[in-house]
Amino acid sequence: MGDKYDSLKLGNQICFPLYATSRFITKLYTPLLKELDITYPQYLVLLSLWENEQLTVRAISEILFLESNTLTPLLKRMEKKGILIRKRSDEDERVVEVILTEKGWSIRDKAVCIPQQIVDSLSSSNLSREDIVHFKKTLDQLLPEVRQKAENIT
Amino acid sequence: MGDKYDSLKLGNQICFPLYATSRFITKLYTPLLKELDITYPQYLVLLSLWENEQLTVRAISEILFLESNTLTPLLKRMEKKGILIRKRSDEDERVVEVILTEKGWSIRDKAVCIPQQIVDSLSSSNLSREDIVHFKKTLDQLLPEVRQKAENIT
DNA sequence: TACATTTGTATCGTGCACGATTAAAACGTA
DNA sequence: TACGTTTTAATCGTGCACGATACAAATGTA
Numbered sequence: 001m002g003d004k005y006d007s008l009k010l011g012n013q014i015c016f017p018l019y020a021t022s023r024f025i026t027k028l029y030t031p032l033l034k035e036l037d038i039t040y041p042q043y044l045v046l047l048s049l050w051e052n053e054q055l056t057v058r059a060i061s062e063i064l065f066l067e068s069n070t071l072t073p074l075l076k077r078m079e080k081k082g083i084l085i086r087k088r089s090d091e092d093e094r095v096v097e098v099i100l101t102e103k104g105w106s107i108r109d110k111a112v113c114i115p116q117q118i119v120d121s122l123s124s125s126n127l128s129r130e131d132i133v134h135f136k137k138t139l140d141q142l143l144p145e146v147r148q149k150a151e152n153i154t
Numbered sequence: 155m156g157d158k159y160d161s162l163k164l165g166n167q168i169c170f171p172l173y174a175t176s177r178f179i180t181k182l183y184t185p186l187l188k189e190l191d192i193t194y195p196q197y198l199v200l201l202s203l204w205e206n207e208q209l210t211v212r213a214i215s216e217i218l219f220l221e222s223n224t225l226t227p228l229l230k231r232m233e234k235k236g237i238l239i240r241k242r243s244d245e246d247e248r249v250v251e252v253i254l255t256e257k258g259w260s261i262r263d264k265a266v267c268i269p270q271q272i273v274d275s276l277s278s279s280n281l282s283r284e285d286i287v288h289f290k291k292t293l294d295q296l297l298p299e300v301r302q303k304a305e306n307i308t
Numbered sequence: 309t310a311c312a313t314t315t316g317t318a319t320c321g322t323g324c325a326c327g328a329t330t331a332a333a334a335c336g337t338a
Numbered sequence: 339t340a341c342g343t344t345t346t347a348a349t350c351g352t353g354c355a356c357g358a359t360a361c362a363a364a365t366g367t368a
Binding site for chain 2: 005028040044050145
């Protein structure tokens with residue numbers, strides 16, 4: 001049966017487990033990333049830079065879906081740690097180029113084992129490998145959908 | 155092919171789309187919740203209180219997986235808005251009971267249409283209803299797993 | 309009854325997220 | 339060449355999250 005407020009029950013929400021799971025997984029990364037002296041969003045910035053050599057703030061923003069008001073202080077903290085440098089473009093003074101230092105590149109070798117460690121953490125008796133693969137596939141379809149809807153708001 | 159750093163590519167991560175999707179979905183809620191003058195975490199607190207009449211801080215913490223250092227200021231902001239009251243228990247002075255006011259209850263009727271609006275936003279040509287149902291099922295299995303792993307860290 | 313331990317909340321400091329706004333540089337066009 | 343528009347970062351203010359810690363109330367135990 002159920003009453004007219006059934007839709008408001010926590011167990012019927014899809015957003016809440018998504019939100020909670022995301023937070024827990026970030027927590028799984030924390031001790032691994034702490035050894036590299038970085039946070040999870042900083043790790044994401046490194047992933048994009050390792051893959052693309054050099055990026056503007058705007059490019060990172062488009063890759064990670066983070067606004068400049070989040071990235072600017074985050075990148076400054078990383079610059080302070082000597083992981084990267086920020087440099088205004090010569091051609092266009094509005095653009096800030098983000099370039100990894102030697103230290104920034106060196107973290108890559110220490111980080112390379114992290115994904116496997118996370119996968120090991122996620123492997124369980126309840127969820128098969130196919131479940132996870134299918135889950136990721138759905139997620140990769142869902143992301144552009146919600147992105148488009150969310151960005152249409154503003 | 156691929157090199158030894160393949161595991162560090164953003165496209166191969168499962169955490170990143172989860173994290174990004176969660177943020178986008180929260181963003182979908184924002185304009186709807188703004189009309190009720192609440193934020194998404196505050197909405198989650200309301201969901202748990204509507205379902206349970208009255209809860210201690212600790213109980214909310216266990217339901218939403220949020221620590222007291224997150225909940226205390228959040229509940230104080232909600233108290234300031236007149237949505238709820240916080241009251242030390244008579245039996246055990248350490249315990250704080252959280253009780254909805256009339257205003258807190260009245261928000262329920264205005265919120266009841268929100269879940270459907272979010273579902274409508276998520277419905278798309280790419281993802282079928284079964285995809286979403288299966289996705290939620292996997293998510294509900296995954297959550298307790300990562301929760302356990304994450305809480306074992308500390 | 310003393311005293312160590314546990315429990316429940318709160319405080320503090322740091323780091324995201326993000327809406328709103330600002331400001332400078334580049335561009336378009338009359 | 340003037341001037342309005344667009345683009346790109348940065349700034350400001352608010353609200354989470356969370357690790358570490360503090361503190362008082364309750365509990366356990368000698």
